[in-house]
Amino acid sequence: MLDDLPMVAVSADDYAWFTEQYAEIAGTCRLTLVRGRTPTEVLEQLGGSAQASPIGVRHLTEQLTPATARFAAAAAFDGWTLLVEPDRAPASESDARSSGDSESDTRASRDDEPDARASRQLSRETVLVAHSAESFLWARDGEILLQFDPADPTHRTGTDPNTLTPALNRLGFDTGEPTTAGSTDSDAGWGDAARHRERSLALAEQLTGVRITLEALEAATFSCATLPTHDEPGHPAPAGIPSAQSVAAQSVAGQSAAEARRPSARPERWDEEYDAPAEDDDWSDPDTDEPDGDTDDREWPRLLSKVRRAFT
Incomplete structure (x- = not known):
């Protein structure tokens, strides 16, 4: 698969201008490159309705706010379309692991995120690369090849998560493997959010061959669209992207099924685990017992039960 990639010479330093000049977009937006699609085709495939006139990149920050989470803008770049939209941050993989989810559960959760579903749809019969502050995704023909959190690239998912490991190491991502002498980033594995974005x-340039420069970005004109929420009348979700209502219904059904399988609770008795001795039982050992204190030995099982309940 690496034979199909441009494999251009590029480093994170080449994009320091982006996080400096466009810090707001870098911190809050998701950028997607789709090969062989026009901006209009990409927006229409997402169910968007184009606005009247295109705008320049300097005006995007006025539109891309949390209040306009379904706003998107697209511009042509060297045979690809650059799509810019507010980032709907996914739950991080570290959060999923801390909650006890297995690796397969985490992968399934990521695959079911709205952005992942939209990326699979947009990548059908083509190639797509998308990234935000908390996610990097590479897809081809409806299949997610690689997905990871730029701040935690040791945990990568997708059908081909290891092909790009040498490229990740060279760019300074901490993949958990020894970096080679050819690494172009001296602080490999460390750095702030801006460095991760760079x-x-x-x-993305390594995978697409599309170099986004300051001059090219400021010369581009973006077609803008308001995307449907997938629940609006007359705006069904694009194929493969379930509506919020259907997702909610599935969630409720799943919870009901889980509750049905859960055994019924029964009152807990402390003496099931700590049997109180009978009154005529002598369970003390005069050779090893400590001198009597303020608490009678027969009260210890009850006290232990209270402590156990306090921490459960």
Whole structure:
């Protein structure tokens, strides 16, 4: 698969201008490159209705706010379309692991995120690279090849998560493997959010061959659209992207099924685990017992039960 990639010479330093000049977009937006699609085709495939006139990148920050989470803008770049939209941050994989989810559960959860579903849809019969502050995704023909959190690239999912490991190491991502002498980033595995974003931009260029420069970005004109919420009348979700209502219904059904399988609770008795001795039982050992204190030995089982309940 690496034979199909441009494999251009690029480093994170090449995109330091982006996090400096466009810090707001870098911190809050998701950038997607789709090969062989026009901006209009991409927006229409997402169910968007184009607005009257295109705008320049300097005006995007006025539109891309949390209040306009379904706003998107697209521009042509060297045979690809650059899509810019507010980032709907996914739950991080570290959060999923801390909650006790297995690796397969985490992968399934990521695959079911709205952005992942939209990326699979947009990548059908083509190639797509998308990245935000908390996610990097590479997809081809409806299949997610690689997905990871730029701040935690040791945990990568997708059908081909290891092919790009040498490129990740070279760009300074901490993959958990020894970096080679050819690494172009001296602080491999460390750095702030801006550095992670610069690495993601460099990796996107590595995969697409599309170099986004300050001059090219400021010269681009973006077609804008308001995307449906997938629950609005007359705006069904694109194929493969379930509506919020259907997702909610599935969630309720899943919870009901889980509750049905859960055994009924029964009152807990402390003496099931700590049997109180009979009054005529002598369970003390005069050779080893400590001198009597303020608490009678026969009260210890009850006290232990209270302590156990306090911490459960």
